[in-house]
Amino acid sequence: VSGRVTDAQGKAVPFASVTVKGTSVGVAADENGNFTIEAAPNSTLVFSAAGYQAAEVNIKNQSTVSASLSAQSSLNEVVVTALGIRRTRNQTPYAAQQVTGEEVSKTRNANFVQNLSGKVAGLDIRQTNTMGGSTNVIIRGTKSITGNNQALFVVDGVPYSNSNTNTANQRTGRGGYDYGNAAADINPDDIESVTVLKGAAASALYGSQGSNGVILITTKKNARGLGITVNSGVTVGKVDKSTFATYQKQYGAGYGKFYGPDEDKWFNEADVNGDGVVDLVAPFHEDASYGAKFDPNLMVYQWDAFDPTSPYFGKARPWVAAANDPTTFFQTPVSSNQSVFIDGGSDRGSFKLGYTRNDDKGILPNSKISKNLLNFGGTYNITPKLTAGATINFTNINGLGRYGTGYDDKNLMTNFRQWWEVNVDVQEQKDAYFRNRDNTTWNWKSANRLIANFWDNPYFSRYENYESDSRNRYFGVANLNFKPVEWLNIMGRASHDGYNELQEERQAVGSVTTSSYSRFNNAFSETNFDLIANMDKNITTDINFKALLGGTLNKRHNESIRAVTNGGLIVPRVYALSNSLNTPNAPVEFDGRREVHSLYAGATFTWREMITLDGTIRRDQSSTLPKDNNTYYYPSVSAGFTFSKLLPSATWLSYGKLRANYARVGNDAPVYSVYDSYVGIAPFGGNPQGSVAGTKNNPNLMPELTGSFEAGVEMAFLKNRIGFDMSYYRSKTDDLITPVILSTATGYNSKFLNAGSIENKGIEVSVNGTPVKTSDFSWNINVNWSKNRNKVLELFEGAENLVLADFQAGVTLNASLGQPYGTIRGSNYVYKNGEKVVSQTSGRYVLSPTSNEVIGNANPDWVGGINNSFRYKNLSLSFLVDTKQGGDIFSLDMYYGMGTGLYPETVALNDLGNPSRNTIAEGGGIILPGVDADGKPNAKRRSNSEGTLGYRQPTAGFVYDASYIKLREAIISYSLPKSLVSKLNPFKGIDLSLIGRNLWIIDKHIPYADPEETISSGNLQGYQSGAYPTTRTFTFNAKFRF
């Protein structure tokens, strides 16, 4: 019997599994949905495929049968696993959770990685709120102390670089732009499915690159016939006000009463209008709001009194809070997403061609990113046994005005959340910039020195101190498949992933910092050559044997050059190195190459589709390790037992499987960590200068190894109406290759060593249910939950703590012995009988004598997501709620913002019912809750002045619970009825949808910010400085199929 498996729209369903009911006979359809199977007349064929509900068809006496499968989002049947191997569920003895392409592309978000949040158990996604910012992707916890912990992205069996080029300063919150991760180059419309391989056994065949788990992307395969899909969408956004500052409106600019000639007034004094009477001048050179109480009768000369083009030039204005606070700075982001995807095929071959254009405008003025994604793929059947295929993807991304991050004058959130004067009207700054096109700032140094003190006019900053960037990326794969016999497939494949990027940063003449221009050219390339033989044969009627033998040659090359002007620019607005005031110092160059040679083999036995035994071994040889230690092996063994096969009579049990596996995965060293080299420094008057590098390299490094064990159970009940998949895992990474921080009395910061071990253990559960299912109405629920416990078991001999990052405010992120990775340390309160001790001289909290007290932990306790989807006839509604519970975050925004008097808490009434900002003599001041050194309740009243509620307190006071519950996405879509569409030639289908993302933060604990907001992807989490607000987005999309 032969036939074809299609979906409800008549498109081929590739690789469906076809079995003869009641027997063990089964085959897989090919990628065009075609199959041939031996079956007796009148037997029933069972069809199943990833993302579809199983269907049964009685073949009667026909020799051709076609089956139409309807889509389903519950437990999947065929899973794409390592190296593109497709496995039926029974034959997959490890955790591999699959998400359909539809699921990740339907929100029309340009970065599909963010769409995985909450959809996969054990996957921790953390995204930044900057436009085009990076996304942190961690599977089953942090495994390496200072190395890369990001999951590996693999597209159609080939590694796809997801690096980010953010600088060390950017990642530690010292400023710089977040240029995003390279995985955002993948076209969501080209994604057929995403499989997350979580454990080492599943990803062992990817070698060291896969040691952090793998996000496996299968792109769309070509179907028979011609299909054209057009998507057109537009997105508008709005800032979620709960994630931005709320300002107090009672006190204006200043730090206290120390202005004027005698340093004892709230205001500066000068005879501005020349009438011989001394006038009040606002202390606009400050960037705090601990100044004079607002009083509309008080006339004060403000910054605009010194701007000759201002309507208030030379005029005093009432001393009041600004009508337009910084919330009015944000503009409505609008994005457009247009895509067309054409695919077609015949017996001889197939092709696909896709183009997506994305234009995003950010919430900040002068910010946009445009993306062009072009995908082409084709296959040709040269002979029935030989197939050639190739894909080429081109991505072009252009960014302009990405948001500054961290503690920096180019991150206006630092300005608005930490250092601001609430009397400054943002819209008046806007007018001033557009009137003058110069840095007419609210923050003049003084009435006599009209230059910026700490902060530029925010509009000047956006329009003049901007970055721009571009990245062109080519990702191409060519392969040849030879199938000499039915059970053997030999594949040769060559692939190249390469991108060139340019990042230019500008600091205009007239800015608060020295004008400059810098450019960073970065080129990355990765080339893979694979030769893989796969066999799949039923040795007996009961035993299926699969085997794999392969080799890969992997080469990676990263080359960059960063150059910057020296001492300022000569001509304003000319951004060229040649416009440097002084001779620029030599640019910083980097040239890193690495090569890994791999051999691997695997074997799988399946008995009666019930018991599966699987073993793999891989040998890697890496150039980054010393010659003597550069080869390492890693084995994996797995077993699966589909016990439901033993219970055919239990009709309530649709499916039941137990699985267990153990694997060891090795990892090599970062490039250039073996041999020492010096650091050359610009010469001093012709005399060369050099220094010993801060990190001591190590010629005796060995590979680091992660051993991991996993056990799981999958069950489905009541005709697959409800099912769950649960895994327990434990992994331990030993001999971590780490630049261990040493006592700097050694003359070094750190030394590369094989030091320490980290353990991760956890539980993952995903549950699928279909509470209601009728032909017209269905309701599906999908729940994902995971909990990871991480512990640093060992550090370098004698070491108890390893500092990962040193942030502003003396807060550090650490790997501490016996603690979870990501311990936040800083200064703490001193406690007496559980109460905070207050100094009886200053009235402030006593700070712990050291700054290395544990004050938090960046790891969440658990993460989860619930997706509900309802379908009534052609109308469907789905919404995803995701949550992260536990984990801490330190907020530099609150640490400074509370200290500079921006927030309503800083103007609260005191215990006497008086304004706390009044002097103590006037009944003001505050009594901090706590005790004195003897444990008696604190009665010491101190003035509520600069710093008191902020940075004069222990840093522990600004560590917040980072838990959240978010309504992440909600989608309503409507498919025009077939009856209507069929009349609308040439359309085959029209779907309209309305998509909302980040709609509502249902619960959070950090004030005025999004707990998920972070500075960059990478290991350094748990810290916010200049956090961007969340943007709620609403998208309208129309999808046309021809």
Next chain:
Amino acid sequence: LNVDPKNPAILPSSAFFTNAQRSLSNTLTSSNVNLNIFRLIVQHWQETQYPEESQYDLATREINDNTWNALYRDVIRDLREAKALIPGDVKDADVQKNRLAVTEVMEVYTWYYLVTTYGNIPYSEALDIEKPFPKYDDAKTIYNDLLTRLDAAIGNIKTGAGGFGSADLIYNGDMTKWKKFANSFKVKMAMTIADDDAAKAKTLVEAAVASGVFTSNADNATLVYQNVQPNTNPIWVDLVNSGRDDFVAASTFIDSLLAHNDPRIDNFFTADPTGGYSGAEPGVQSAYEPNSHVNPNITKPEFPGLLLDYAETELFLAEAAQRGFNVGGTAVSHYNAGVTASIEYWGGTAAEAAAYLAQPGVAYNPANWKKSIGVQKWIALYNRGWDAWIEWRRLDYPQLEPAHDALSDMPVRFPYPVNEQNVNRVNFEAAAEAIGGDDVATKLWWDKF
């Protein structure tokens, strides 16, 4: 494939020496609030809006860590590298010996600041990558060893032969000057421990003077910076290039200068808007404009860093004479020479110096010599806050009041770095106990009063 093609594996020894000299001068000269805040502690300067460092907040900006790292990692490590490479680099035996001696003097000089700032520190096990967590040695033992090393280095200098040449940013390879420097520094080291071991101080000072110390401002150890980054004076970076208005004169210092019509005041500071000189009260938030600011001459990119000078040498000799050491001349003559040298260094004249010295509050007072010398050191060591701090701790003059709203007592040492607490905990704790507590108020062995 494993060798970094963009960074050298070989460099001449002089490259490390030059870089170490510049790093050392940067660390001593810097006014960066993350690194060198001694000008604030000794109340030469005062901060404007953010007086945290003036109030001795060392922790938030990890100033104690940064100071430690700058000296161990950025100076001594590179000097050690230079020493290791010199024998292979330099053929001429005398030049080789001279270069090693100069490098050794520079290293001893650097250790002096570490040991007088923290107390017990890693020394015998320091700078050894095989000892990642070095033990701390007793400060006095280290100090005595440094003195022995300094003597040996002086003995190895051959004034007729060459040194580092132009790679020597301080003396351009002039070994005669280096010998004077080493001896003058020996006087400084000896006088630092005069309260603890007067006999040893006497022997050392007398030997140094006999061997030859600084005799004029021409001998001063200065490093003249360039006007292009990264080789500029760090004060220019902090005060001018940054565009910030963080510092004004401290009232304590201004009042003291005004009290005796100090001719250096206009070299130190700018006039305030009224034409006079005014400073802000230490620790109190203050406005920038009404106060006096750092003189623009000092904030020029090429303004020299000063490592050791004739004025302080003369003031040390005045004290030595007062203590009865045989250094030639009298306490008064050395005192007057020191004050005059300082005034001339800053641009004043001998006549101005004489008029200044003639005033009752300025003229040398043998009855309270600690006050006379202490106050003049405090003034002469303007812009050299670290040295001013060491001398203030030792001489206890001028009698400074702690800053307003201070977080602690006035520091008489630095607490150990947070990194040491985190990484080298066992040795850190032993050291903290040995010196009597890791606190800013713990007095070091030579600080007797």
